[in-house]
Amino acid sequence: MALQLPDNFDSNVNLLRKILLNFASGQTSLNQTLVKPFSETGVWQYATPTASPITTVASATLVAAATGLTPYVTSLQVYNTSATASLATITSGGTLLWSGNIAASGANPISLQLQVPLKGAVGQSILFNVLTTGTSTLVAAQGYAA
Numbered sequence: 001m002a003l004q005l006p007d008n009f010d011s012n013v014n015l016l017r018k019i020l021l022n023f024a025s026g027q028t029s030l031n032q033t034l035v036k037p038f039s040e041t042g043v044w045q046y047a048t049p050t051a052s053p054i055t056t057v058a059s060a061t062l063v064a065a066a067t068g069l070t071p072y073v074t075s076l077q078v079y080n081t082s083a084t085a086s087l088a089t090i091t092s093g094g095t096l097l098w099s100g101n102i103a104a105s106g107a108n109p110i111s112l113q114l115q116v117p118l119k120g121a122v123g124q125s126i127l128f129n130v131l132t133t134g135t136s137t138l139v140a141a142q143g144y145a146a
Contacts, residue, residue, distance in 0.1 A: 042069065042145035047138075053081070054137040059127040062090070062141045063120070069145040071126050072117035077140040078102055078110040086132035088139075093121030102130075102137060117143060 046062045054060060063071045071092065078088060078100070085104040090097045097118040100110055120126040128139050 043142075044071075044144065045140070045142050047140040053135075054128075054130045054139070055082075055135060056133050057129075057131060059129045060139060062126045062128050062139075063143060063145065065123055065125045066145055067123050070122045071120035071124070071143060071145045073097070073120075073126060073141055073143040074114055074117045075142045076110065076112045076114070079106060079138045080104060080109075080135050081106050081138070082134060082136040084132060084134040086130055086135045086137065088137065089129045089131065090118060090126060091129060092119075092126045093124035095121060097126070102135065 044063050046060070062073065065071075073090065076090075076098075080086060080102040083104050086102045087099060088102050089099045097120065102110065118126070126141075126143075128141065130137050
């Protein structure tokens with residue numbers, strides 16, 4: 001007994017082939033560009049130089065502004081070695097993206113792997129801000145721009 005395929009089998013296979021080829025090329029079947037988070041293009045990393053931790057109310061630029069690109073933070077590590085606890089924020093274009101308490105004396109360092117990345121403003125830098133004087137804060141962050 002021969003296998004009987006539906007009449008539209010060939011057209012369905014061709015449609016699936018077209019969808020897969022378009023996805024591989026970065027386009028949908030409607031010629032819309034696919035957004036591929038965590039792609040190799042535009043990947044960035046930032047780490048506070050260990051010789052100069054953030055010690056005053058200050059900002060560190062995690063990723064610089066790039067015309068037409070949106071920066072994203074995918075993971076963050078924060079460590080405070082001083083006896084002074086602090087509040088830290090991440091901002092972009094004047095918008096608060098994240099805030100957290102940084103414990104004193106290296107207790108409970110922050111390490112975040114973000115399931116949904118923090119999305120900065122198009123063409124704007126992402127800043128890490130320490131809001132207390134007298135800390136000794138180290139920060140590392142990873143992300144991408146698309």
